[in-house]
């Protein structure tokens with residue numbers, strides 16, 4: 001499969017005087033259609049990296065190539081057209097006076113005709129369950145409603161690449177699962193590439209691959225199961241310990257011998273059931 | 280400080296064509312030194328509810344008492360300053376409460392506003408920075424040139440620096456890394472345990488509800504569905520299902536085992552509680568099979 005994103009030796013300092021760069025010699029690639037999770041502790045550089053890929057950062061060291069186009073001041077609009085990004089704080093991305101206008105904005109920017117726009121906006125708001133709020137001012141919504149509207153904005157565009165910067169952080173657990181399922185569905189249907197920045201272990205688990213950033217450096221790159229097998233070290237990487245690992249630890253502390261490696265909840269349920277029935 | 284809501288209703292832009300009802304007939308009491316968690320789906324009214332506690336939003340109907348203060352639709356802002364100094368509020372979006380040029384000044388603003396000297400407020404700010412896990416190098420930086428989680432920490436520091444008696448926390452750990460989340464939740468709990476702060480916590484983390492709260496209020500479409508202990512709320516699995524509320528991971532997992540016939544003395548809400556009961560049932564280990 002082709003690489004849709006290639007980042008080579010990317011470094012960035014917000015100020016020349018900064019002791020430590022926010023991004024420090026980062027290189028990685030993303031395959032078309034892949035779901036990549038970007039994790040790391042607070043201030044490690046995740047949002048900075050996302051902004052760099054979206055052409056929002058005037059970096060001078062390293063290269064970013066998106067869909068075969070090398071990112072330069074001349075190509076930045078071409079690159080950005082391929083990417084739909086949800087910012088960490090949805091208030092920073094609302095531009096429309098109403099929810100509906102806001103979702104339409106990205107389509108207008110991409111020269112979609114009005115006739116096509118209206119149904120697409122409606123469908124996108126339906127997908128995220130916000131149709132009833134179409135006429136509302138985006139600022140006058142609850143936190144989770146804002147995140148849903150932000151998602152509708154990129155569902156409407158269906159760009160080649162989605163970058164979600166903690167886009168589900170204010171949703172209830174069910175809402176979060178629904179939104180992730182929507183992204184997954186969109187990805188399969190339209191062969192989109194997804195980069196999701198998250199502290200949520202379940203969201204990271206739905207990725208094909210996880211990149212771990214620490215102090216501006218890329219320190220790990222692996223499949224979710226490999227990452228989750230690292231137990232307590234996960235906390236240092238800025239991730240939570242999965243529930244099954246916590247339960248295992250608690251059982252071990254009480255003198256029960258537990259199988260090694262990472263278990264999914266289903267695997268763990270099965271193992272416990274077998275063990276308990278073993279009388 | 281105790282908090283009582285009596286038949287509180289709130290409508291955004293009341294009396295205009297844009298009127299949006301967001302709370303209706305909400306009544307509950309949180310005792311002094313209590314710890315209440317508020318849960319509910321997106322848009323159910325949690326943020327609207329807690330903003331009534333320091334009268335950032337005043338009830339359209341009904342009445343709220345916080346210790347000796349009473350808030351009604353007629354209460355004026357002048358009456359509220361003494362109340363506001365005791366109620367520390369961490370907003371859902373941290374940016375909305377940052378405004379100074381430097382982080383130190385931002386954190387020192389609250390205490391200074393309520394009469395603490397500049398020197399002491401600045402010193403408090405430095406102490407608070409450390410408490411929330413940011414080193415001194417942050418003091419002179421702008422609060423807007425930070426990562427999301429760092430902004431959240433600064434917002435929390437600013438509220439704690441006021442030394443409030445009530446802490447109102449609106450999803451205070453959204454955006455924090457898991458270690459930061461644990462550190463902040465532990466810190467809030469310590470303030471609750473050691474200094475007797477009353478805590479109101481809006482959260483989507485059912486694990487935190489199970490671990491810390493005395494009672495949990497469940498909001499749905501502007502109404503208070505129930506207010507009871509986490510054990511009472513999560514234990515009623517039919518009710519949990521029909522009201523479509525989330526349960527802690529441990530409880531969900533325990534439920535799956537009970538579907539296969541495992542019996543629990545009491546539904547486990549945390550990994551530790553679950554492990555305790557599993558050991559009891561473990562062949563050759565616990566009490567049940569001996």
Ligand SMILES: Nc1ncnc2c1ncn2[C@@H]1O[C@H](COP(=O)(O)OP(=O)(O)OP(=O)(O)O)[C@@H](O)[C@H]1O
Nearest residue numbers: 014022042043044045046047048424425426427428
């Ligand atoms: N506008 C800015 N100006 C200067 N420094 C900044 C700016 N934005 C972020 N930084 C700094 O760059 C570093 C990386 O920040 P970034 O926002 O990329 O972190 P992050 O990994 O997204 O963290 P979080 O999980 O808290 O959102 C941090 O140390 C932060 O203080």
Ligand SMILES: Nc1ncnc2c1ncn2[C@@H]1O[C@H](COP(=O)(O)OP(=O)(O)OP(=O)(O)O)[C@@H](O)[C@H]1O
Nearest residue numbers: 140142143144145291301321322323324325326327
């Ligand atoms: N400024 C406002 N003007 C009009 N309506 C508003 C305003 N703020 C919130 N609302 C509406 O009031 C209802 C309750 O919102 P609230 O912010 O209290 O929800 P919430 O439970 O905190 O949700 P979330 O978990 O998403 O933060 C929602 O339907 C919301 O759209």
Ligand SMILES: [Mg+2]
Nearest residue numbers: 047088426427
């Ligand atoms: Mg970030």
Ligand SMILES: [Mg+2]
Nearest residue numbers: 142143326371
């Ligand atoms: Mg809210």
